[in-house]
Amino acid sequence: MSSDEDIGLGEGGPMMVEVKKTSVHPSSRSPQRTQRDDYSDDYESDEEIWSEGEEDEEVMETSRPSGRRILYGADHWKLARSHCNLAEAYLEMKAGYSPQADHxxxxxxxxxxxxxxxxTTEQxxxxxxxxxxxxxxxxxxALTTLKKYGEAEGLLAKADKVCGELSKLSCLSQDDLDDYEIKLAQATARLYWKQKKYAVAGSQYDKLLKLxxxxxxxxxxxxxxxxxEYGKISFINIH
Known part of the structure; x- marks a missing residue:
């Protein structure tokens, strides 16, 4: 298995040259919004509280998958990027949109x-x-928030592999690579915290602070x- 296939790409490397006609994708319709996720022991990355209207507007402006599908086709990486941007927008909201982010x-x-x-190019x-x-x-x-910890850990491990591939590319600066490492370390630290693996979470927070x-x-x-966040772990360990 090639490194590209191992981290989740189709045959070859990254840029669409043809489309499989038999590809079947999950429905593009998002699941219905569920009850508010349990954030009692979770952390939120956005300081701003949005209204429902502002949330809807943000999602619409962040990504338009239908238009990308028409423009690029059903299996183009730019369509995948559009869905990914939409997932990120859902995840940054205060209410219970983690199922939509997962979707x-x-x-x-x-x-x-x-x-x-x-x-065709390194970029x-x-x-x-x-x-x-x-x-x-x-x-x-998203799966960390939904308490699907095993799946979440596997996905973050794949993100770590992608970081390794990114580090081999000369077109990226060290600052770019550090930004990836910071995002990964923070997600991993929060996952371990949710799993109550406080010692491992603490080491991840040490790494995150240094980065x-x-x-x-x-x-x-x-x-x-x-x-x-780190202080909450210290408080738990003391008590």
């Missing part, structure tokens, strides 16, 4: 698996790997929510 991540993943692909390869990382990272976070400090400096505001 659109799964559609994006299926598109990538059914693609027959080849890339195109980086763009596709970026989509793969977002798919695994977003779905892993952020090296990337943004000792006084950056990004450190504040991380210290707050």
């Amino acid at each position: 659109h991540s799964e559609i994006a993943k299926t598109i990538m698996l059914n693609s027959v692909t080849s890339y 195109e390869k980086a763009d596709i790997y970026d989509v793969l990382f977002k798919i695994y990272h977003t779905q892993g976070r 952020i400090e090296e990337r943004h400096g000792m006084d950056c505001p990004q450190l504040i929510p991380v210290y707050q």
Whole structure:
């Protein structure tokens, strides 16, 4: 198995050259919104509280999968990126949209698996790997919130493999790679916290703090929510 196939690409590398006519995808209709997710022991990355209308507008502006499907076809990586962007938008909302984030991540993943692909430039390869990382990272976070911890851990492990492939590309800067590592470390730390694996979660938070400090400096505001999260683990360990 090639490294591309191992991380979730179809045959070849990342850029659509033809479409399988028999591909079948999950329904593009999102599941009905469920009751508010249990956030009693979860962390939220967005400081802003949105109204229902603002949430709907954000989703519409973030991604338009139907238009991408018409423009690129049913198995193009840019359609997968559109679904992935929509999944990320759902996940950033305050209400219980994790099922929708999981749903659109799964559609994006299926598109990538059914693609027959080849890339012509290293930047195109980086763009596709970026989509793969977002798919695994977003779905892993969504399933963590939905308490499907085993599946979430597997997806974040795949995101880690994609990071390894991205690190081989000369078109990406060290800052770009650090940003991927920060996102992955934070998602992994939160997963272990939810699983009550506090020692492992603590080591991940140590890694996360170091990455952020090296990337943004000792006084950056990004450190504040991380210290707050880490403090909750310390409080639990004390009691």
